[in-house]
Amino acid sequence: LTKPATLTLSGAAGQIGYSLLFRVAAGEVFGPHTPVRLRMLEAPQAVRAAAGVAMELQDAASPLVAGIEVTADPRVAFEGANHAILVGARPRSAGMERSDLLASNGAIFGPQGRAINDVAADDVRVLVIGNPANTNAMIAAAHAPDVPRDRFTALTRLDHNRALAQLAARTSVNVREIKRVTIWGNHSRTQYPDVRHATVAGRPALEMVGAEWADGVFIETVAQRGAAIIEARGGSSVASTATAIIDHVRDRRFGLADPTDWTSTALISDGSYGVPEGLVCSYPVRPVDGRWAIVPDLELDEFSRARIDASVSELLEERAAVAALGLI
Numbered sequence: 001l002t003k004p005a006t007l008t009l010s011g012a013a014g015q016i017g018y019s020l021l022f023r024v025a026a027g028e029v030f031g032p033h034t035p036v037r038l039r040m041l042e043a044p045q046a047v048r049a050a051a052g053v054a055m056e057l058q059d060a061a062s063p064l065v066a067g068i069e070v071t072a073d074p075r076v077a078f079e080g081a082n083h084a085i086l087v088g089a090r091p092r093s094a095g096m097e098r099s100d101l102l103a104s105n106g107a108i109f110g111p112q113g114r115a116i117n118d119v120a121a122d123d124v125r126v127l128v129i130g131n132p133a134n135t136n137a138m139i140a141a142a143h144a145p146d147v148p149r150d151r152f153t154a155l156t157r158l159d160h161n162r163a164l165a166q167l168a169a170r171t172s173v174n175v176r177e178i179k180r181v182t183i184w185g186n187h188s189r190t191q192y193p194d195v196r197h198a199t200v201a202g203r204p205a206l207e208m209v210g211a212e213w214a215d216g217v218f219i220e221t222v223a224q225r226g227a228a229i230i231e232a233r234g235g236s237s238v239a240s241t242a243t244a245i246i247d248h249v250r251d252r253r254f255g256l257a258d259p260t261d262w263t264s265t266a267l268i269s270d271g272s273y274g275v276p277e278g279l280v281c282s283y284p285v286r287p288v289d290g291r292w293a294i295v296p297d298l299e300l301d302e303f304s305r306a307r308i309d310a311s312v313s314e315l316l317e318e319r320a321a322v323a324a325l326g327l328i
């Protein structure tokens, strides 16, 4: 066994936490040789429920779990954390104004960013899931000035996986035959699932599926999938989100199954592809030395440019709103 990894999960008593924690304990993220210390961060009113989940985790009797701690204090939770997975967020309730939503999330992600800055391990990686994920990641990063910018990501792997699955179903191939799909922009309805560079069993995807489907039904289906699941299941995507989190962390650590492929994550823009610096935007990425690197030099046609610009405008609006609230 190697040195244990410390993973801090916020929202640990929530639905995604309940699915994710047991899979981490089973070795799905770090493999069978790396023990993990689990730090479960919750809001004060849910600490008791988190302690109940911790009891069940104990009962799973995993030889890979080197410790379980439950706390409502971010400075305790992130102490020595190598992986910070931020799921806990304030959901939008009926009649809530957007500025109220952003302000209550700022009150969560600001202090958590500050705690990560002050007490996490030097190699900490931060992955934000709680919505609005891109902007929450920007708020956390703004409060963690000592942490390198490329350590902050927001999850768009679920959108990416949804795009792979739709394309595989449409072309009747195994999902492993689909390569180089990209999710650009915000984790929201404005996202742009892009097949312009994708291949299906080595053939150009766009030729196989046609622009009408790729630019219409495909984009709509992927971007609205979360809403479709809520309608059908009566609840939001939980297990598939946990799968996407595991895929994200595992691929960054161990590399892609096919190194010529790429995946998607939202990260802090360095200005690549004309996206304003500092916005947390989804890009095509590959893992390089344990960090995500943007795939460079892809050509963007007019359609792609317009779709990316539309999602970036939404990110700019969100940034202006949190700046106006003094959250960044």
Ligand code: NAI
Pocket (backbone or CB within 6 Å): 010, 011, 012, 013, 014, 015, 016, 017, 041, 042, 043, 046, 087, 088, 089, 090, 091, 108, 128, 129, 130, 131, 133, 155, 156, 158, 159, 187, 236, 237, 238, 241
């Ligand atoms: P949930 O409501 O079951 O769990 C959220 C948990 O976060 C609750 O237990 C709550 O007590 C906790 N929490 C609230 N404030 C906290 C704080 N300050 N510190 C620590 N914990 C806190 O929700 P679920 O289904 O687990 O989803 C969580 C979030 O993930 C939501 O914001 C949802 O929109 C987002 N999401 C994002 C996806 C993505 O692809 N980026 C996909 C699916 C969900």
